[in-house]
Amino acid sequence: MKFIRPFFVATRLWLVLLAIVLLFVTAYAFPILFALAQVVFLIFIFLIFLDAWLLFRVKSGVFFARRELPDRLSNGDENPLSIYLENQYTFRATVDVIDEIPFQFQRRNILFQARLNPRETQVLRYELRPTRRGEYSFGAVNVFVMTPLGLLKRHYQFEQGKTVAVYPSFLQMRQYELLAATNRLNEVGVKRMRRIGHSMEFEQVRPYSTGDDARTINWKATSRRTDPRGTTLMINAYQDERSQPVYCLIDKGRVMQSPFNGLTLLDYAINASLVLSNIALMKQDRAGILTFSDHVGQILPAERRSGHMLKILEVLYRQKTRFLETDYESLYANVRANIRQRSLLLLFTNFETVSAMHRQLPYLRRLAKEHLLLIIFFENTELRSLLDQPATDTEQIYLKTIGEKFSFEKKQIVKELAQYGIQTILTAPQNLTANTVNKYLELKARGMI
Missing domain, CATH: 2.60.40.10 (Immunoglobulins)
Structure with a gap:
C-alpha cells in the first residue's frame, strides 16, 4: 500500500x-x-x-x-x-x-x-x-x-x-505608518492639515516659512537678525498639544454586521481603529479601545507605553460579533466611570434612520458634554449605486424614490448631530480609514484635542 x-x-x-x-x-x-x-x-x-x-x-x-x-x-x-x-x-x-x-x-x-x-x-x-x-x-x-x-x-x-x-489589518497600519514617517500620507487620501491654533507651550524661535501664522512673528528677534540680502522674519514656534487621550469606541451590535466587499462593517471599524491608534501614538497622543454591544465588552485604557500597540492589536483580534441591540445607556455609564479625563471619542457605529439615532441621542449628547465626540457611520453603497442609475420603468422609479428617502435620512442625521456640537463622518466603507485619519488630524490642527 x-x-x-x-x-x-x-x-x-x-x-x-x-x-x-x-x-x-x-x-x-x-x-x-x-x-x-x-x-x-x-x-x-x-x-x-x-x-x-x-x-x-x-x-x-x-x-x-x-x-x-x-x-x-x-x-x-x-x-x-x-x-x-x-x-x-x-x-x-x-x-x-x-x-x-x-x-x-x-x-x-x-x-x-x-x-x-x-x-x-x-x-x-x-x-x-x-x-x-x-x-x-x-x-x-x-x-x-x-x-x-x-x-x-x-x-x-x-x-x-x-x-x-x-x-486586523496590520499591513494597512504599516502602510500608513511608513507614509506618515515620510510625509506622504496624501498618497492614500489623507489631506495636509494647516494648523490653525497652537498651544501656549513655547518651543523655539525659528525663521518664518510660507504658511506660518503671521501673529507669531517675534519682532524683537527679527530686528536682531541681520542678513546681507535683507531682513529675515523670525517667529515663535510652539509645541503641539501632546498626550491627549484618544479612544475608539467600537459598536459590535447587529447594525455593524452588514457586509461590504467580503468584510463586515465591524471589521472595517476594527481595521480603521488599528490604523488610527497607531497614528495617534505617532502624534504623541495616548490611544485606547472600548468595545460594546448589549453590554460593554473590553476596555483598554489610553496609554502610550512601549508595547501598547501590541496590546491594541490583541484586543481587536479577540473581538467577536454580538447580534443583539446596542445599549448606549450602558456605554455612557462605563465611559463616565472609566474615562475621567476629557478625551477624543471616535464612535464607530451605524444609523440607518433618524428615528434610530433619536433613540440614542440623549446618551450621545451626554457623552458630547464631557468629551469631544466624533460619530462615524456608513453610507449604503448599494443604495448609492441604485440612485446613480437612470430609472427606465415605473418599478425603478419607486425604488429610487425609496432610496432617496433613506439617503436623505443619512444626511439629516449628520445635520441634527451637528446642532448639538457632535462631530460626524458619513463615509463609504472603503474610505473609512483615510476619512477617519483626516478628521483626527483636522481636529488636532484646530486645537480641539
Whole structure:
C-alpha cells in the first residue's frame, strides 16, 4: 500500500491507451495493422515500466517543497505566500502543485504547474485575502512529479497541518505608518492639515516659512537678525498639544454586521481603529479601545507605553460579533466611570434612520458634554449605486424614490448631530480609514484635542 499510495496516472497515459485501442479496432478492418498494434502496445508497456522506474527508483529525498507564509495574516489585505520547490531528480521534472488552503477562503483553484531542470529550484508566489479574523488551518502541499514521458505521476506531501492567525489589518497600519514617517500620507487620501491654533507651550524661535501664522512673528528677534540680502522674519514656534487621550469606541451590535466587499462593517471599524491608534501614538497622543454591544465588552485604557500597540492589536483580534441591540445607556455609564479625563471619542457605529439615532441621542449628547465626540457611520453603497442609475420603468422609479428617502435620512442625521456640537463622518466603507485619519488630524490642527 505504501508503494501504491503515491502512484497516480497522468492524462497522457489514458490518451495513448485510447489511441492504441482505436488502432486495434482498426486492425479488425485492416489485418495488416494488427502486428503494428501489438508492437506499439508492447512499447507502451515498456515505457510505463520505464517511467515508474525513473520516478520510484529512489524512495525519498529526490524532490522537496516548502510553503513559506508569515506568522500571521492581515485581515482584508492581499497577503503574499510562496511555495519553494527543489528538484533532485536527474531529469527535467514537470510538476503539478496543489496547496490545501483553509476552508474559509472557499477556493479550490490553488493549482500551479512548473518545470524544473535537474538540481534546479523555483519559487511559486500567490496571494490570499482573508475576510474574517481568527485561526486558519493550512493543509498539505501536494506535489505531483512527472518525467519527460509524462505517463505516471509520483505524489509527494509536505507541510502537514499549520495554523496561522488572521489579525486586523496590520499591513494597512504599516502602510500608513511608513507614509506618515515620510510625509506622504496624501498618497492614500489623507489631506495636509494647516494648523490653525497652537498651544501656549513655547518651543523655539525659528525663521518664518510660507504658511506660518503671521501673529507669531517675534519682532524683537527679527530686528536682531541681520542678513546681507535683507531682513529675515523670525517667529515663535510652539509645541503641539501632546498626550491627549484618544479612544475608539467600537459598536459590535447587529447594525455593524452588514457586509461590504467580503468584510463586515465591524471589521472595517476594527481595521480603521488599528490604523488610527497607531497614528495617534505617532502624534504623541495616548490611544485606547472600548468595545460594546448589549453590554460593554473590553476596555483598554489610553496609554502610550512601549508595547501598547501590541496590546491594541490583541484586543481587536479577540473581538467577536454580538447580534443583539446596542445599549448606549450602558456605554455612557462605563465611559463616565472609566474615562475621567476629557478625551477624543471616535464612535464607530451605524444609523440607518433618524428615528434610530433619536433613540440614542440623549446618551450621545451626554457623552458630547464631557468629551469631544466624533460619530462615524456608513453610507449604503448599494443604495448609492441604485440612485446613480437612470430609472427606465415605473418599478425603478419607486425604488429610487425609496432610496432617496433613506439617503436623505443619512444626511439629516449628520445635520441634527451637528446642532448639538457632535462631530460626524458619513463615509463609504472603503474610505473609512483615510476619512477617519483626516478628521483626527483636522481636529488636532484646530486645537480641539
